[in-house]
Amino acid sequence: MFSKACEYAIKAIIYIAQQSHQQKRVNVKEVSKSVNAPEAFTAKILQQLCRENILESNRGKQGGFIFDIAKQKKTKIFDVVRIIDGDGIFTNCGLGLHKCSADNPCPVHDDFRKVRENLVAMTQKYSFYDLAVKTENGLAWLK
Secondary structure: OOOHHHHHHHHHHHHHHHHHHOOOOEOHHHHHHHOOOOHHHHHHHHHHHHHOOOOEEEOOOOOEEEOOHHHHHHOEHHHHHHHHHOOHHHHOOOOOOOOOOOOOOOOOHHHHHHHHHHHHHHHHHOEHHHHHHHHHOOOOOOO
């Protein structure tokens, strides 16, 4: 449902959040390995997330990426999906029609509206803090 870039972004942020709970900064190579993503692609995604003030990064020997715990608690999956994929997944027609609306519905309009509503609710429900804690406690996995 999400683009590959968005999937990598979500997994990378969860991993960085976990490491941040232990006050560890992580580099691109470590992140890309942990989420099984190409390093250059991961670097590009992480740069975008830094520009959007989701993550913080420092250069140098003691550098790397970190995700502030207060930001983890505020940042939802929804926020990252909008940054990486845009909000089309939450608003566009399920069949990709340009003029689909309640007045001019596609054949799956009503069913897909429910899917979109559930997707919005699910992505707004979980913060990255919640997801990091779930994976740290062995209740969920990234691989």
